[in-house]
Structures are given as structure tokens and as C-alpha cells.
Amino acid sequence: MSIRRIAITGDPVLHNRAKEVTEITDEIRTLVQDMYETMEKAPGVGLAATQVGVGLRIFVYDWDDGETHYRGEAINPVLEISPVSQEWPDEDTESEGCLSIPGERYPLKRADKAKLSAMDLNGKHFTIESTGWLARIFQHEYDHLDGILYADRLLKPYAKEVKRTIKYEGWGTDGNSWMPGEDFLEP
Numbered sequence: 001m002s003i004r005r006i007a008i009t010g011d012p013v014l015h016n017r018a019k020e021v022t023e024i025t026d027e028i029r030t031l032v033q034d035m036y037e038t039m040e041k042a043p044g045v046g047l048a049a050t051q052v053g054v055g056l057r058i059f060v061y062d063w064d065d066g067e068t069h070y071r072g073e074a075i076n077p078v079l080e081i082s083p084v085s086q087e088w089p090d091e092d093t094e095s096e097g098c099l100s101i102p103g104e105r106y107p108l109k110r111a112d113k114a115k116l117s118a119m120d121l122n123g124k125h126f127t128i129e130s131t132g133w134l135a136r137i138f139q140h141e142y143d144h145l146d147g148i149l150y151a152d153r154l155l156k157p158y159a160k161e162v163k164r165t166i167k168y169e170g171w172g173t174d175g176n177s178w179m180p181g182e183d184f185l186e187p
């Protein structure tokens with residue numbers, strides 16, 4: 001097992017649709033184990049394969065809502081969501097971040113409910129009905145597999161801000177990545 005580098009916005013792998021997993025091979029098993037390790041080290045509550053440079057439809061998640069600890073891998077996921085509110089997002093309670101735009105957070109409305117159907121590493125199908133932050137995590141990670149970053153969904157003023165930041169940091173072009181445990185050590 002090893003920690004993998006995390007791609008930063010601009011790397012084409014983050015902006016293209018990932019492909020279905022056709023067979024669970026040893027390579028896939030290693031990838032998923034590395035994704036867990038990378039997510040923990042980052043740290044993050046979710047990580048998509050595209051973020052470690054692999055264009056396959058897999059994400060991992062790790063979230064404790066105080067009652068239940070949700071942790072697992074979703075392979076070839078399907079996501080059904082409730083309608084997204086058109087209200088302005090709340091900066092305190094609805095701000096989202098992404099390991100591929102490290103250090104930034106912006107508010108974004110998401111669906112309150114999301115039903116995830118996917119396969120685990122054993123090839124077993126499962127369904128999770130989620131609300132709140134878990135639903136947000138699923139939507140964020142699922143988007144990654146379609147080549148969509150949360151920055152692509154931001155309302156105008158926030159979209160402008162994140163664009164400015166990306167430019168300032170020298171991101172937005174191919175070849176930028178960071179290593180959990182080595183870079184971005186400041187809280």
C-alpha cells in the first residue's frame with residue numbers, strides 16, 4: 001500500500017468522464033487500498049480515482065455522522081438525488097472543499113438526499129440512502145467521475161473567486177499535484 005499524489009485542477013484526468021470498471025483485478029484492489037490511505041493522510045472524507053490520476057469510476061468515502069460510521073468504496077456508482085434548492089448557499093454550513101483545489105472552500109447548494117447504488121471490492125452490490133453531509137460527499141465524489149469539480153458548479157461570485165485563486169496558485173494547467181503528508185501541512 002502507498003500514498004498517491006493528488007492531481008490538482010487543470011490535470012485532464014479531473015475534467016473528463018471516467019470509465020466503468022469491467023473487472024476487479026489485483027490492480028484495482030491495490031488502487032482502492034491506496035485511495036483509502038491517501039484519503040486518510042490528506043485528510044479527506046472522500047476521494048475519487050480520478051484524483052489520483054486514474055480515470056476509472058471508483059470513489060472511497062469515510063464519514064461519521066455521530067451515529068453511524070460510513071466507510072467504503074463505490075465502484076461503478078449510480079446516484080439518484082432529490083431536487084437541489086435554488087436558494088443562496090449558506091457560507092457557514094454549506095461550504096465545500098476539494099483535495100484537488102487544496103486549501104479552498106466555497107458554499108454550494110447540494111441535494112438534501114442522495115441514493116447511492118454501487119459495487120464493493122468483492123463485487124457485491126449495495127445501496128445507501130443518505131442525507132446531509134454524506135449526501136453531499138456522494139454528490140461531490142460522483143461528480144468527479146463525470147469530470148466535474150465543485151468549482152464548476154459555484155454561483156458567479158464564488159466561481160470568479162475560485163478562478164482567481166487557481167490562476168494565482170499557477171494551477172489550471174496539466175501537471176500539478178501534491179503529496180499528502182508532505183505538502184499543505186499547515187492547517
Ligand code: ZN
Binds near residue numbers: 097098100140
Ligand atoms: Zn473533490
